[in-house]
Amino acid sequence: MWPLAKYVLENYLPRASSATGQVVVYLIFALAGAGILLGFASAFAGVSSFVERRVAARMMSRVGPNRVGPQGLLQFMADGLKLVLKEDLIPVGANRLLFRIAPYFVFAGMFGTFVALPFSARLVAANLDVGILYILSITALVVVGIILGGWSSNSKWSLFGGLRSAAQIISYEIPAGLAVLVVVLHAGGLSTQRIIEAQGGMPWNWFIFYSPFSLIAFPVYFTAALAEGNRTPFDLPEAESELVAGYSTEYSGFRFVVFFFAEWANLWIMSAIAVLCFFGGWRIPFVSVAATYSTWYLILLGLAIFCFKTLTLVLVVIQLRWTLPRLRVDQMMSMCWKYLIPIAFVCILGTMTWIVFVGQDTMPGTAARFVLFAAGAAIAVRQIVRTWFNYRADRATYTKLTGQPLWYPPYRLP
């Protein structure tokens, strides 16, 4: 956004180059960028909530929302409208000021990450030098909001939920940060664009296949990101069987929407960080970084590639939610401190050793990349084969019992 503003200033608005004029132009561009990102985040949060409900329905052999709009696509608007029209209740004995501002802390923590999240070459709000560090640190603001919301509600469920969430997010920031550090070691830079540029377009040039340690670092990061986003199997702060709805128990109306908006926008954020760190970001196969930067349709192609990878990961996250049962508090903590953090440290030390002794672009380093890519592809093929096996195992019985074919494409309504 800044280079664009500078470009417009120099070429189209030479008269506005006084100090005040520059500030005004930069301010306009900042607000426009924020507006675009906010629109994207809201649209993504809404549509992903719909997709999640439909996917969940199909996995439970149900149908899912299908009444509002085509295929029920506008269900999120109906839900949002309903929630906005609800009364904004503040419980008796609640700290009114903190209760009111808590959702905005959560929102700011989530939305702040979009500043440094790239969408394609040049398509980034601000290409910060310390982008990935900034993303990791601003998500810590979410904890403040959650604790404020939990404490100020004057409800034991909220307080428990808030404290659980705080403990969980702070613990899991350590393995997430360490796993990202593995990528930073490979890339040699903290800027998000720098990390993407250091990777290649083809899958074996992605950072996940750079060394066996980064292949391990990805699941570590992914698990930690799930836990940071309060997603199942780590949604203890919102465990409805024990805590009603955790820190958002006492919220209603628009503030409740803000909490949930932040939660679903976080789906994109965690997947986008995983894609840019481990899966090559917007890099296009056989196209150099310089070429991508200079051609507009390559920038759009990069955007499409980035969105495709991210949405695939979003679907995996959604699927995980409906696959795994919720962990217990002690299990969650022991998983973080006994498993993820030691593994993340081993990954960092291993990566350092790997870079020193094997190297990244040497002959053995390249060979290792191909071998690791083959391993990753083998896991993917195994998943597909096992899915087919599970599907086929019930096919004959279903047809025999109901007289209908079992096959049903995921997008079709019954």
Next chain:
Amino acid sequence: MSRYFKNISNSVLSILEGMTVTLSWMFRRPYTVQWPDKIEKSIEDTLPERYRGLLEVETSLCIGCMACMKECPIECIAVSIERDAVTKERRITQFDIDASKCMVCGLCVEACPTGGLRHTTQFAAADGDIRNLVLRYIEKGSPVAPHAPKGPAPVVRPRGSIVAAKIKNGFSARSAGQAAEKP
């Protein structure tokens, strides 16, 4: 130490395997069929004979004994009887069943000596105003003579047709306009 690595490999393998199971469900036909517009046959026709749905009264069979009203544990049935001033005959002037209160226990049906009060397979009674859920089987101002067992055999309408007509024409039509008065 071997237990530590066993835990890791177990969790990774079980997560991967679990994801293949859930993914395979994305391609299967859902068992759930949506009611009411996606099913082939109306569900009221497929329910069993002894299903306890909304209550209906065949007024031509009712003898006005009020046994159902006395039996009802939550007093959702209201029957009133008056004597005609001229002919001195008993007339049933009111037979209301509050479908919003009724818990379909079936005690009234067991108490009914003639089988005029019966359960149907109708169940879809919903309305914007709860007062519209009072099923009035005798219209105001048109009292009905009680069934005389020794008289000619009365016309008995098919089971479910009375309440079905009430649901179809009554509820939505009345809820759109005036609110019904209390029973």
